[in-house]
Amino acid sequence: MKYYYIGVDLGGTNVRVAKVNEMGHIEQVIKEATEISQGVEHVIDKIVRMIKSIDHYEACEGIGMGVPGPVDTVHGVMNLATNLPGFENYPLCRTISERTGLKTYADNDVNVACLAESYHGAGKEYPICYYVTLSTGIGGAFTVNHQLVSGMTGYAGEIANIVIDRNREKVNYLNIGAVENEASGTAITRKGKAAFGDQIKHAGMVFDLAKEGDETAKRIVDEVCYDLALMFADIAHVVNPHIFIVGGGMMKSKDVFFDQVIETFKTLVHVGMRSTIFAEAQLEEPGLVGAAMLPMSKSE
Amino acid sequence: MKYYYIGVDLGGTNVRVAKVNEMGHIEQVIKEATEISQGVEHVIDKIVRMIKSIDHYEACEGIGMGVPGPVDTVHGVMNLATNLPGFENYPLCRTISERTGLKTYADNDVNVACLAESYHGAGKEYPICYYVTLSTGIGGAFTVNHQLVSGMTGYAGEIANIVIDRNREKVNYLNIGAVENEASGTAITRKGKAAFGDQIKHAGMVFDLAKEGDETAKRIVDEVCYDLALMFADIAHVVNPHIFIVGGGMMKSKDVFFDQVIETFKTLVHVGMRSTIFAEAQLEEPGLVGAAMLPMSKSE
Structure with a gap:
């Protein structure tokens, strides 16, 4: 017998709903x-309609939602919803569950991506997976035995704010020397x-210059590598x-x-930690697959 | 029906064995x-004899051992045993289990203290407890739903080596600016x-001077508070x-x-994290009680 789950990837721009099997395979996606400019209820109506358009949605084991911001996972409520005005403190999981008849869970998008990788991606063989996304920002999340550890208020993995050097300049609301800055x-x-002006x-252009041998770009990259290694x-x-x-x-x-x-990481940890594995994320759709895995992880 | 567990607190100087009930109450202690100078087998013989001298030891649910150093908790083996020469890589849990007939678990002494506090002390109502010991050194450990997370090689909580300011001086084998230094x-x-010479x-003497209003001591304490806050x-x-x-x-x-x-911690974290509770450890015998809780936590 196969089990199916519904994954919802709710972003500020698009919402996607997928039917995913227990092996992490996406069977259907909308x-x-x-x-969001049309209000929370409009978005909720839309999500419910999309879920109900999934083949045999009512036979799925549950719904998982990935959302952009920290989540109170106990109450299924977003604690902060910068890109989804109106969703802060809205009873998200309760509403979706009442209107679909399916148990509903939510967690932030980085957390669900981590869950996906821990079940079906680079982390599937490892008890403790720490997922790090290096992008315009820096985010993190972790699982213990395929269970997300979201933290008291959903801030586990808010590693952007880790101070890697307190002697830098103030950039924004984050700590001085926060790794994201x-x-x-x-x-x-x-x-x-x-260093090079507005061109x-x-x-990627800085990395390319470093690769071509530009000394200034290499210095920037060296510093970035050290800062990231210290965060890790x-x-x-x-x-x-x-x-x-x-x-x-x-x-x-x-x-x-x-x-x-x-290599720099190895110089900053105890000998017994140097074998920590570093792997690239593997999945093409960690957001959708990971959201769908939320009800599976909760039932274990 | 009451359940009983055997806790072993194995230190470089003394070994203590206790019978502890499920509520964390110590019923008997030896x-x-x-x-250790007489060799590993001598110490193992001693521990087995002490366990067997516990009233109705054979009716206990299992044995837990707290040891001074990181443990491979999967194999029940110490990864590093500076204060117990010969115990490194020795099949500790397997040997004790074979000779007593009871399931045996081990973890490092800070981890078991954390487990005790999470079950029966300051953390008993909280899903995620992070235990920090501020002493001659600095150690840490954490539990998720009363389960210790020991890490890949038992180094979870080795927070002594967290860099709180990379612009300090090299003190020892730890990182430059490691919080313990x-x-x-x-x-x-x-x-x-x-600052004050060899007197x-x-x-405690520096803290006392700060309390009396000495400006130099206050500066030292201010710096220490900031360093600790950044670690937290x-x-x-x-x-x-x-x-x-x-x-x-x-x-x-x-x-x-x-x-x-x-107060400084609150200035270094996101608003949603400022309600993190700080509490003093409560238990008188966290080492013995926590060791005894190891088999209980593994059976849940």
Whole structure:
């Protein structure tokens, strides 16, 4: 007998609903514009309609939702919903569950991506997976025995705010020296613009210059590698995961920086931690698959 | 029906064996010198004899051992045994289990103390407890739903090595700016000696001077508070625990520094994390009780 789950990937721009089997295979997927400007109830109506259009939706084991922001997973409520005005403190899971008749769970999009990787991707053989996304921002999440650990208020994995060097400049609301302000795609672009001017449009251009041998770009990349390695080391001393699963747009330039991060990491941890595995995220649709895995993980 | 467990607190100097009930109450306790100089087998014989001298030991549900060093909890083997030469890689749990007929588990002493506090102490109502001991050194451990998360190689909670300021001086094998070298009892004593000379014998004397209004001592304490707050913030961004449970000898001076650490912590985390609870460890015998709780936590 096969079990099926419904995954909802609710973003500020689009919402997607999929039917996913227990092996993480997507059997059916529907996509619509979120249209958050038309209000919360409009979006809820849309999600319910999309779920009910899934073949035999009522025979699925449950619904999981990935949402952009920290979630109170006990009450199924978003604690913060910058990109989905009106969803903050809205009884999301209760409403969807009442209107579909299916148990409903929610967690933030990085957490569900981590869950997907822990079940069906790079982490499937490892008890403790720490997922890190290196993109315009930096996010994280972790699982213990395929269960997400979301934290008291859904902030587990808010590693963007880890201070890797307190002697930097204030950039924004994050801590001075927060890793996101020093080693994210946005930070690398900022540092690239400062060094090379406005022709630098994204982090990939800085990585390309470093690859071509430009000394200034190499210095930027060296600093970024050290900053990231220290972030990974801090996480490792707190959790000692079996594997770091790394995703996000910066990994397009992984050949320029990833090995250097790993080698530097080894110099910043105890001998017994140097075998920590670093792997690239594997799944094409971690958001949808991971959302669908939420009810499966809760039933274990 | 009451359930009983056997807890073993194996230290470099003494070994204690106790019968503990499921409520964490110690019913019987025996203590002997470890005599590690006489070899591993001598110590193992001693532990087995002590266990067998517990009333109705054979009716207990299992044995848990707290040991000084990181443990491979899957195989029940110490990964590092600085204070117990010969125990590194010795099949500890298998041997004790074979010779007593009881299931046997082991974990490091800080981890079992955390487990005790999560079951029967300050953390008993909280899903995620992060235990921090501030003493001559700094250690940590954490539980999720009363299960210890020991990590890939038992290094979860090795927070001593978290870098709180990379612009300090090299002190020892730990990272430059590792929190243990900047804010532990040993570090405070070192800084006190540098400021006041050799009349400073321990950290408590620096705290006392600060309490009396000495400006130099206050500066040392201010720096220590900031360093500790940043360590707690780093941990919180990784795990977002419901509660930090803080123990260790430095807490004797908690009136001088603990509130300041908590207030500074709040300035270093997201708004949604500021309600994280900070509590003092409560139990008198966390090592023995926590060891005894190991088999209980594994059976849940």
